Amino acid sequence: MLPTPNTIVPDYRNVPHSHRLPTSHREVQRTFTKLSRQSLASLANQWLAKKNRDFCRPYLLGDRRLDGGDDDDEQYTPAQSHEELQEIYKQLAARKGGKREIQHRILDGDWRTGISMYQLATAEIQYLLDHTNSLRWTAKRLAKIPNGKNLSLDMEVTNDSEHLPRFQAQTFMANLARELTPLMKAHYLLIKIKTMPMTILRVYIHDSPYSTEASLALDNGSSDTARAVFFIWPNGSNFVYSSIANHFGQVISDDGRHLRDIVQQAIPKAFSRPSARYQLASTNFTTKSLDALLAYRGPGKSNAASGGWSIFQDHNFSQNALDFVASQNDHGKEKTGTRKDGAVGATAKAGPGRPKHSLEDKETSAAKRRREVAAGRFGSSAQPNDGLGLERVEVRIDDAFPAMPGAADDADADTSNVNEQPANRNRRGRPSLLDRSLDEIEELEDGDAWVPDVRVVFQGSHVFAGVRQLVEQGVVDGEKMPGWMTGEAGVTIGAVKQGRIRTKSGQVPGACV
Template identity: 35%
Template structure:
C-alpha cells in the first residue's frame, strides 16, 4: 500500500489512479451508500471487465500471499480468477436483495485491499448519471478573445474538445500549485462529457491524507462539456472569484479557483484564446442546462418564444392543415426532434398525461364564476409563456433570483433622483419556478397582461437584475 513507501519526493505529476484508500474507512461506505444496488453491481462488473486496469482489479488469492495474510477476518473467501468474481456479481444482479450486501461484498470482500481514486471517481460520475439533478451546475460561456473585428467562419468559435489533450493542458497549468486526480467519462443518457477533478495541496504523489479527504465534496470539481456548443458547465459556483485577497492560502476554495482559472487556458490554442464568461444560469438539472445553454434550438427562445423553439407554431410546409387547428403536442410528436432523445420525450408525454386532469380540476373550480374571464386568461397565459412551464418543456429552474432596481410603487415619483436606492430582491425557489409562476397566472394571482417578461422564463437565466421592467444586461450573455 502507498503508506509503506520509504521515499517521498514532491513531484508535478497528477495523483495516480491506483492510489488506494483503506476499505475500512467510514467515508467510503457513505460514498458507496449513495449508489443504488443496480448501480453498485454495474460498477463492480465494469471493474471486472477483461480490459480493465490493474487499478480496479479485485484482490485474488495470488495477491493475498504477497500482502498481509489476514484471511481469517473476512467472511468472503478470495477468488482465484477475475472470472469467478464476475460470476458472483452476475448472480447478485439476477437475485433480489438490498444494496447493503453488494456494498459489503465490495468493501470487505473483493476490494478489501482498498478502493482506488479511479474507482471513487467512477462512483461519483455514475451517481451524476443516475441523478442528473443532484448537483448544482453553473453554465459558463467560452468566448474567443480579441477577435471581434476579424471576420471569421460562422462556426469557428467552438473549441474542439479532445479530453486527454485538455486534461494534459490543465495538468500543466495547475501542477505547480494543485495536485489533482482527473477522470473523464462520457455520459450514456445525456450528450455530455463529464470531467471529475479531485484537488489537494500536497506536493507528493502519494499524499498522507485521511480517507475523509479523498471523499470531501469541497475538493471535487465537476466539469461537463456539451457537444457542439460554446458552453461548459461546472460545479464551481462563479462567486469564488470574489475572494482574491487570500491567494496564498491553500484551502479548498483557492484550489478550486486555481483550477477554474486554468480551464480557459487549457482549452485555448495558439492564436485561439478563450475566456470564460458567466451566463447567469445556475440550476440543478443537467437537462435544463442542455436546453437553455446547449447545442439545440432552445437557447435563445424561451417564454413567449418557446413556441418557435419547439416548432409548435406551425407544421411542415407540406401540411395542409391550418396551424390553428393543430394542437402543439401533435406538432411535437410529428416533428423530428434532433436533440431530444425519444425516451425523454416519452417520459414527458406520460408526465403531461398525469398532469392534465389536475389542471382541469383547478380550471373548473375557478371558472365556475366567470368562464369568459378564465378563457381569456388561459389564452393570455399561452401567449405569454408559450410552452415554458408546461411538462413538455425540458427546462426547469429550481431557483430564480431577481434584483429589482425600480421603485416598488411607481406613482411616488417625487424622489426620482434616488431611484438607484430602491432595491428589492426576490427569490423564487421550488422544483420548477416557471411552472409555478405559470400556474399562478392561470389562477389569476399574477396578472398576465402586466407581468414582466422575466417572469415567463423568457431570458433563460436564474439570476437577473431588472431595471425599468427589463433585464439589464450586465453580462453580455444574451444577444
C-alpha cells in the same frame, strides 16, 4: 518498514487512476452508501471489464496466496478470476435485495485492499447521472479574449473557420495538468457521456506535495471538506458548468472553494492556444438541475428561445413545410394562437377569441381565458413535470419607483385599460429612458427619479411553472406580467430595467463568441 526514497519526495505527477484509498476512507464510505443496488452492481461489472482491470484490481485468490494471508475471519472468499467475479455481480444485479449486500461485498470483499481513484470517480459520476439534481451548477461561457490584431479575422465565417473553442481531450488534459500540478496534486477523470450530450471532468483535489498512495490515505483525518470538483461541457457549445461535489450536509469550506477556483482558472488556459485565448465569462445562470442546464445553456435549439418562445423550438409552430393539413381542432394550434393573432394585427393579448371550445370543459370562461393567456405567454415551457425546474431566480428592479401620490391610481388604471401599452410605460415616470439603450447604470444616478434597490427572489422546485400556475389561477395578471417572469430571459439572476432583463448591448442571446 521504511518508505522507499522516491515516495517521500514531492513530485510533479498526477494521481494515477490506480492509486487506492482504504475502504474506510470517508469519501469512499460516503460515495458508496449513496449508490443504489443496481448502480453498484453495474459499476462493479464495469470495473471488471477487461480494459478497466488495470485501474480496479479486485482482491483475488491469487493475491491471498501472495499475502500468505489470514483467512479465518473473512466474510467473503476471494474469487478465482475476474470472470468469476463478473458472473457473481451479474447474478447479484439480476437478483432482488438490499443495496447493503453489494456494498459490503465490494468494500469488505472483492476490493478490501482499497478502492482506486478510478473507481471512486466513476462511482461519483454514476451517482451524478442517477441523480441529476444532486449538485448545484453554475454555467459559464468560454469567451474568446478579443485580440486587437485579428479582431475582424476572428469573426470571419469561412468554409473551415471555427467559432467554438476546440476540445481535444489529450491536449486539454495535458494543458490542465501542466497548469495545476505545481499547485496541487489531483486525480482527473474525463468521461464522455453517452446518454446525455456532455463530457464530464472530475477533479479530485489532493492538497499535498506528494502523489503517493500513502499520502492519499493520510488526509483521512483532516478537515471534512469537499474534495472533488466537477466540470461539464455540453457537446458542441462553449459553455462550462462547474460544481463542487459536496455530499449532503457537507460544508464547502473556503479551502475547497479556493481550490475549485484554482481549477476553474486553469480551464480557460487549458483551452487556449496561441492567438486564441479564452476566459470564463459568467452567464448568470445557476441551478441544480442538469436537464435545465442542458436546456438553457446546452447544445440544442433551446438556449435562446425559452419561456413563451419555446413554441419555436418544436414542431408545434414550425410544422413541416410539406405538411398541408391545416386541421381544425388541433389543440397545439390553439396554443400558438395568441402570437398568431398578434401577427395578424389584433392586440397581443386578445387571446384566441374562440369561446365555443369551452363547451366540453367545465371551467368558467374566465379561468379558460387565463389558461389561454398563460399558454400564450409560456408556450410549451414551464410545465410542472418537465424536469427543467429552476430553484431560485433573483432579480433586481432597476426601474424608478412609481410616484408616491399617484401610486394607488396607477394600480387602478392598470387593470382598466389593457391595450394601451405606451401609456403604461409613460406612467412609470421615465419617458425619457424609454428609447435609450439600456446599458448604462450611471443613467440611474443621473436621472432625478428615485430608484431604490429592490430585489425579488423566487424560490421553489420549479419557479416558472409556479408563476405559470399563478397566472392560471389569476393571482398574477398574465397579460401585464413582464416577460422575464416567464423565464424567457434564460437567467437565474439579473437586473430588470423597463420590464426587461438588462443585457449587454449587441449581445446575441445564448451567443457563442
